[in-house]
Amino acid sequence: MSLNVKNKRALTALTSAALAIPGMSASVQAASVLTETVVQYKASAYREADLDSSKLSGGSLERYEIDTQQVRAQLPLGENTDASIEFMYETMSGASPWFILPGQDGPVQVMSGATIHEERKDLQAKINHLLNDKTVISVIAGVSDEKDYFAVNAGLEALYEIPDTQLTLTAGIGYSDDELEPTDGSILPDRIVRATRDSTTAFVGLSQILSKTTVVQASLSYSLQRGFLSDPYKKVWIDDQANTINDSRPDDRNQFVAQARLRHFLPDIQAALHLDYRYFEDDWEVASSTIEAAWYQNLPGGWVFTPSLRYYSQTQAFFYAPYFFSARGDGFGSADYRLSPYGAISVKLRLEKRWQSLDLHAEWESYEASADYSLDSVDLENPSLVEFDILSVGLNWRL
Amino acid sequence: MQLYHYPFTAMASPCELRLYAASQALADAAADAAKAEVIRIEQTYSRYREDSVVGRINAAAGGAPVAVDEETCALINYATTAYAESDGLFDISSGVLREVWNFKLGQLPSPAAVTFCLKRVGWSKVQWDAPNISLQQGMELDFGGFGKEYAADRAATICTEQGIAHGLVELGGDIRVIGPHPDGSAWQIGIRNPRDPDVAMAVIPLKTGGLASSGDYERFMVIDGKRYSHILNPRTGRPVDQPMAGVTVVAPLCLLAGTAATVAMLQGEKGAPAWLNDMGLPHLWIDQAGVLGGDLVSP
Numbered sequence: 001m002s003l004n005v006k007n008k009r010a011l012t013a014l015t016s017a018a019l020a021i022p023g024m025s026a027s028v029q030a031a032s033v034l035t036e037t038v039v040q041y042k043a044s045a046y047r048e049a050d051l052d053s054s055k056l057s058g059g060s061l062e063r064y065e066i067d068t069q070q071v072r073a074q075l076p077l078g079e080n081t082d083a084s085i086e087f088m089y090e091t092m093s094g095a096s097p098w099f100i101l102p103g104q105d106g107p108v109q110v111m112s113g114a115t116i117h118e119e120r121k122d123l124q125a126k127i128n129h130l131l132n133d134k135t136v137i138s139v140i141a142g143v144s145d146e147k148d149y150f151a152v153n154a155g156l157e158a159l160y161e162i163p164d165t166q167l168t169l170t171a172g173i174g175y176s177d178d179e180l181e182p183t184d185g186s187i188l189p190d191r192i193v194r195a196t197r198d199s200t201t202a203f204v205g206l207s208q209i210l211s212k213t214t215v216v217q218a219s220l221s222y223s224l225q226r227g228f229l230s231d232p233y234k235k236v237w238i239d240d241q242a243n244t245i246n247d248s249r250p251d252d253r254n255q256f257v258a259q260a261r262l263r264h265f266l267p268d269i270q271a272a273l274h275l276d277y278r279y280f281e282d283d284w285e286v287a288s289s290t291i292e293a294a295w296y297q298n299l300p301g302g303w304v305f306t307p308s309l310r311y312y313s314q315t316q317a318f319f320y321a322p323y324f325f326s327a328r329g330d331g332f333g334s335a336d337y338r339l340s341p342y343g344a345i346s347v348k349l350r351l352e353k354r355w356q357s358l359d360l361h362a363e364w365e366s367y368e369a370s371a372d373y374s375l376d377s378v379d380l381e382n383p384s385l386v387e388f389d390i391l392s393v394g395l396n397w398r399l
Numbered sequence: 400m401q402l403y404h405y406p407f408t409a410m411a412s413p414c415e416l417r418l419y420a421a422s423q424a425l426a427d428a429a430a431d432a433a434k435a436e437v438i439r440i441e442q443t444y445s446r447y448r449e450d451s452v453v454g455r456i457n458a459a460a461g462g463a464p465v466a467v468d469e470e471t472c473a474l475i476n477y478a479t480t481a482y483a484e485s486d487g488l489f490d491i492s493s494g495v496l497r498e499v500w501n502f503k504l505g506q507l508p509s510p511a512a513v514t515f516c517l518k519r520v521g522w523s524k525v526q527w528d529a530p531n532i533s534l535q536q537g538m539e540l541d542f543g544g545f546g547k548e549y550a551a552d553r554a555a556t557i558c559t560e561q562g563i564a565h566g567l568v569e570l571g572g573d574i575r576v577i578g579p580h581p582d583g584s585a586w587q588i589g590i591r592n593p594r595d596p597d598v599a600m601a602v603i604p605l606k607t608g609g610l611a612s613s614g615d616y617e618r619f620m621v622i623d624g625k626r627y628s629h630i631l632n633p634r635t636g637r638p639v640d641q642p643m644a645g646v647t648v649v650a651p652l653c654l655l656a657g658t659a660a661t662v663a664m665l666q667g668e669k670g671a672p673a674w675l676n677d678m679g680l681p682h683l684w685i686d687q688a689g690v691l692g693g694d695l696v697s698p
Contacts, residue, residue, distance in 0.1 A: 009484075010484035010485070010678070011678055011679055011680070013480050014477070015651070017476055017477040017479075017480035018652050019652075020473050021473040021549070022470055022473060023556055024552060024652065024654075212556075212559055300469070301530075302469075355529070356529050
């Protein structure tokens with residue numbers, strides 16, 4: 001290796017080692033690419049709590065079980081470029097909410113009879129390129145495959161550090177094309193055989209370093225989905241027909257998201273506070289707010305303990321009801337709990353141990369959704385609101 | 400906004416903090432915190448104290464590994480990186496060589512004495528498995544080669560955290576700028592001529608970052624007409640033959656500037672200019688004849 005290249009690499013190596021010394025400088029988002037290979041593996045087990053039997057009318061009590069394995073590799077591809085590839089493999093089984101019937105003491109859930117066994121494979125790749133010492137551009141592409149669903153996505157992102165300021169600007173666009181071929185579509189007369197939908201998203205964000213210990217970020221995004229947006233497996237009960245109709249949603253959806261974040265480091269106690277707020281609104285009249293607070297506590301010996309709390313509240317879609325007395329004039333209708341009014345509280349505890357080239361972590365999350373947690377009052381709680389626990393473990397390996 | 404001066408002594412050197420602040424109270428608070436940090440680093444990494452981190456590591460040489468804290472881990476990692484990137488010229492286990500090159504006695508050591516001492520030198524002989532470190536019998540660590548520069552960076556960081564945006568930390572010639580003068584203008588740093596310490600041979604404007612110098616002018620012996628500097632090569636165990644008289648390097652961190660200046664001195668008069676050019680950091684050197692060079696002095 002020529003002396004020139006060797007010394008430049010020496011300077012980079014020394015600078016990295018110097019900056020790793022605690023208290024040498026505050027960490028900030030900057031225009032940079034990877035200089036070492038990192039491999040990450042994560043396994044998670046998701047278990048939904050079984051339904052309350054008083055809220056069940058038919059079908060299985062059991063809810064979903066999802067086991068996920070993810071592998072991610074990040075590798076430098078030269079002085080100014082790095083790439084990351086992520087592969088996710090998921091198996092899902094359990095019963096899923098099918099439709100809701102009026103019951104004696106309130107709406108009751110009918111679960112799908114057959115237990116669903118599903119497998120999902122998802123591959124995402126991203127290449128980051130440092131255009132100059134202030135700018136990074138990224139190209140993203142991915143594919144997702146399930147028995148009844150296939151999607152491809154592509155995107156472009158840019159990051160720019162505004163000179164002579166402490167501001168970083170980010171922006172991006174993305175496009176996704178999805179194809180559904182619902183199971184048994186050709187067998188069941190009222191289930192569609194095939195449908196497509198696509199989605200286009202654009203976002204812009206700004207990040208400002210307030211001081212050596214504080215960073216704030218804000219971002220806005222807009223997304224348009226078009227095509228078949230209903231759930232082909234769900235139905236809605238129409239009382240005056242004493243029968244169900246298919247879940248039916250408008251064929252387009254405009255969505256806006258605004259986010260604000262604060263990161264504050266407390267060097268005296270080696271801890272950091274993360275505060276996040278997210279506001280969502282779409283033209284289906286769903287509006288939601290999420291507030292999340294997390295406390296990262298560094299402990300001696302390379303341990304990091306992070307408790308966090310998240311609160312979520314949403315309003316319902318205009319065509320949502322647990323069931324209808326008579327069909328809507330516009331033909332729309334959905335009993336999906338994800339479009340119902342509700343609130344949710346989630347508590348997470350995470351413990352991480354860091355060594356020189358390896359990190360190990362374990363995380364437990366407990367989530368409960370309920371009409372009681374909603375900011376607005378809810379007349380009828382959807383009986384299939386979810387409650388779950390997730391335990392996940394993962395590792396990061398820097399090669 | 401007024402300029403406040405805080406001269407003090409630490410690490411066997413004259414030190415000074417120059418801080419701009421809106422009030423005496425603010426400047427005093429920052430100066431107290433920064434001085435306390437310099438003294439903490441001096442005491443923690445002193446090889447003269449048995450209870451310091453370095454003292455404990457050296458006392459355990461030849462025995463069980465010693466577990467060290469996060470700060471020491473990162474400093475040892477830095478020293479390991481510097482050893483690797485300098486092909487072994489930066490070696491914090493080379494302090495024991497001072498036992499044979501005892502400049503106070505004015506005597507040359509025998510080749511056998513040097514060879515024997517070299518057996519106790521060499522970072523590759525150290526067992527470093529973070530956070531545990533273990534030295535072989537007779538080996539010693541010495542953080543003197545980078546402790547002052549590290550302390551300058553830490554003192555500057557603490558002043559910044561205390562709200563000082565304009566100022567400078569100087570620890571015996573190792574400098575870290577906290578921020579330029581309030582009007583945005585740079586600090587004018589005078590570099591002493593090694594042969595005539597009352598005269599500045601160059602003035603370097605600095606708005607940010609660190610500056611460190613290494614030279615052979617402080618301790619040397621003249622024996623039989625030959626000048627032996629105190630800059631010892633850890634690989635050969637001998638002083639550098641025909642060293643530069645002085646090297647000054649500017650870098651974003653004083654720690655980096657110091658490491659580069661030390662390794663540059665070990666390249667000798669012949670090798671230093673090219674090595675410094677390739678390193679890519681602003682620098683200047685002065686050779687034994689008094690000739691100045693480097694990109695800080697050439698237009």
